[in-house]
Amino acid sequence: MVLSLGVDTGGTYTDAVLIRDEADVIASAKSLTTRTDLAIGMGKAIRAVLEDAGIAPSEVSMASLSTTLATNALVEGQGGRVALIYIGFRESDLEKHGLKDALKGDPALVIAGGHNHAGGEAATLDLEALKDFLSSHDGVSGFAVAAQFATRNPAHELEAAQIITEITGAPVTCSHQLSSKLNGPKRAVTAVLNARLIGMIDRLIGRAQDTLRDIGIDAPMMVVRGDGALMSAEQARERPIETILSGPAASIVGARWLTNVENALVSDIGGTTTDVALIRDGKPMIDPAGARVGGFRTMVEAVAMRTHGLGGDSQVHPVTEGLKGGVFLGPRRVLPVSLIAAEAGDVVHAELDAQLRMSAPSEYDARFARRVPGVPTDGIDTRAETLLERLGGDVVPLNKLLRTRLEGSALTRLVDRGIVQVSGVTPSDASHVLGRLDAWDVEAARKGLELFCRKRIGSGARLAPTPEEMAQLIVDQMTEQTALTLLETAFAEEDQDFGLPAEVLARHVLTQRGLANHRGLLALNTALNVEVVGLGASAPSYYPAVGKRLQCQMRLPEHSGVANAVGAVVGRVTFRRSGTVTSPTEGRFRVHLASGPQDFNDAEQAMKVMEDHLRADARDAAKEAGAEDIRIIVDRDVRSAQVEGQDVFVECSVTVEASGRPRVALG
Structure with a gap:
């Protein structure tokens, strides 16, 4: 029997699963992600899943980690x-x-x-x-x-x-x-x-390996890349950029394994982001232009994923202009009021009560800050240092922390560096008020939403009459923004060109009227013509309404809340290496190697040298990652031009793929 442990460290929760013989999920567990020390939450989740399954640590044959840490850092603008x-x-x-x-x-x-x-x-x-x-x-x-x-x-x-x-x-x-x-x-x-x-991922992997050793798991550790394949922990330390979209990619692999869907949109909601991708003919689509995340287009090969700053812990912003008002979610993640109250109840409740006694709302209502220990502070300015001194190791209300507008900018810089976390009203708080969640402090969530209600719209009325109605307004906005995210992905992946960007088409009046089944002189109907697989711990809270909005089948598979951890276990080790052969002059063919260019007089010889070099490089990388039974696939893309009726070699791109299942520890 082969027992594989999958762990996913997300922005809010750390998930763990045990899979037997790559066929059955025998146990799963969740623990809050502890940003102050990721190993604490990771250790709790791993110990819980081992206890639930009645498995000794020594019986685990392989461990694999997927993480949204890099993705979240880029979305939120954090890092060294x-x-x-x-x-x-x-x-x-x-x-x-x-x-x-x-x-x-x-x-x-x-x-x-x-x-x-x-x-x-x-x-x-x-x-x-x-x-x-x-x-x-x-x-x-x-x-x-x-x-x-x-x-x-x-x-x-x-x-x-x-x-x-x-x-x-x-x-x-x-x-x-x-x-x-x-x-x-x-x-x-x-x-x-x-x-x-580099520093952030190095700390994560180091603590993960320490945690496995402390628990008694002596098995090779793998990390999920952005294309859903596995690499070794050491390789991830060198190339942390390849772990962007790691968590979302693992969720796609997990969704496919859990459902066997051939064609579907997969939507994974976490604490910080919602990630949407397409499975077509049983395979996740790869983005040919490179992974795009946090507003940046990279050259990292990854699943074609649309990542939006929309999750259970997205900051809720009031929309007070006009006579109607409303809310907007994201893209920044904040600590839910209910969560920070669960950790520092006396301070939080005392301040919330004081704010409720005030006659007028403040921009700092239900807002608190705390320092994240262990994050380097090199290069911060004097104003930021002053804020850190004021914070110390406590949870501090923002109205007591910030004394000038300039300090607000300094706080933003500290949050961007991951040195400080701030709290605010989130969809998770709304779900607590509506009785859909009870993981943290329900009363603090209710007080936070009561404070939010008091903001005034253009007519002078409150944003919402009661905390319950405010909560429903937030959840409805979550439904709307999630539906738009799915529509954008569907339009972007359509084979037919509609002549407008996907973002415009998703919001177009005809699309929106079609979703509402407009009936006038025209009958308009719009629906997703593909099923949606909803993943994430909060998917059951939000996604049934999304399915109704888009008039599509919404599938919420068993273990959907830990699909990322499942995908971390069932993936393959895969490495692709590419190189180019050019022809600088007629009859001369140049192979561009890492050691420098080499010239040959024969095109086939040059391409063979490149192929052999890439084959060895890809195979070595797969072996280094711990792959067994490695399979090699080679692809040549030769480009030529017609000159005086003859084909003339211009350039050749050679790609070699080496893949295999990860080696497991034998007891």
């Missing part, structure tokens, strides 16, 4: 302070593909160097400028290096990385190691995000 070394580009190139936004004010050095399309050196690498920059920039947790045409010749990236390591000792991400495709600015974005995530 980084620096970009941008070689061979212009200053203006920092504006392309959102690179400046990805840097978020972190330093960047643009220096001479780089190569041309054929892999030849375009300019000498400016080493003096690099060394001067490194000597004047402290507090950087990771460096990203991106050079022009580095996928054709990575020499300058490698040389710069070596110098950075020697001088700073900080981790370095080279863009050519993350993707073999052209498009330097986009590769640079990917490298910056990878560098930003």
Whole structure:
């Protein structure tokens, strides 16, 4: 008997499942994710699932982890302070593909160097400028290096990385190691995000491995990538960017395993995000343009997933303009009032009661802050340091923490870095008030919604008469925004082009009137023509109404609340490696290798050299991840042109895929 342990560390809950012989879920468990120390929540979930199944830790043959941590960090703008070394580009190139936004004010050095399309050196690498920059920039947790045409010749990236390591000792991400495709600015974005995530994911994996050892599980640990495949924990530490969409990808794999659906939209609601993807002909669709998350388009191969900042812990914003008013959810996650009250009840209830006695509402009603221990604070400004001193280790109401408007901006920066968490009214609080959830402090949720009710709309009336009606307004908005997310995905994946962006089509008046079954001179009907698989612990609370709204079949499978953890167990180890053969001059064929370009006189020989190199690289990566019975698939995409009636070789892209099941520990 092979027992596999799957663990998913989400923004709110950590899930654990035990699967026997890759066929049956024999136990599952949940625990609150403990951001102060992820190992605490992870350990509770693992111990609970072992106890429920009556299994000794030594009987576990394999452990696998999926996580939304990287995805959530990018959606919420969190992560470490980084620096970009941008070689061979212009200053203006920092504006392309959102690179400046990805840097978020972190330093960047643009220096001479780089190569041309054929892999030849375009300019000498400016080493003096690099060394001067490194000597004047402290507090950087990771460096990203991106050079022009580095996928054709990575020499300058490698040389710069070596110098950075020697001088700073900080981790370095080279863009050519993350993707073999052209498009330097986009590769640079990917490298910056990878560098930003390194410390965070390293801490997560380290604590996960410590937890397994403490419990007594001596089995190899795997991590789910964004395409649903597995890699080793050590590989994930080096390339944390590949874990973006890890949790959502695992949920797609889990949904397929739990339901055997051939064609369906899968919608996974967590605490921070709602992730929607399409399963077509039994396989998750892969995004050909690279994973897009948190507003950034990366070059990471991942499931074609639309990730929205919409979850059970999304911040509820009042809409007070106009005579009707309403609410809007997300994209930022906050701690539910009911949750922070469950952890610091005396402080929270005393402040909520004081706020309820006030004659007028305040923007800081039901808002609290607390520091997250253990998160590095390098590079923060004086105002942020003052806030941290005021916070100490306590839960503090925002109206007592913030004394000026400028301190509000400093608090936002601390939240973006993951150093501080703030609370607010969320859909989870609404579900507590409506009796759909009772995990945390129901009375605190009710007080929080009572405070929210008191906000005034354009007519001068309250936003809602009672906490119950306020809660229903929030849940109805969750239904509406979830339905829009599903419609956007459906329009984006349609084979037919409707001539407008998916976001516009989902909100178009004809679409919305069709959902309402408009009957006038025209009869309009709109519905999803594919079933939806709803996943997530809160899916049963919200998704039946979504199915009715979209007039489609909504499937909520057994174990849907732990589908991410299921998917973490049942995936395969898969590695794809790609490379390019070009023809710089007639009769000469250039193989672009990591060690530098090599020229050959025969096209077939050049392609064979590239194939052999990629085959060995992919197989080694799969072996390093612990794969057995490795299968190799090779694909060549040869592009040619007609010259004087003859086919002339232009370029060939070679892709090699190595896959196998992960090796298990034998008792």
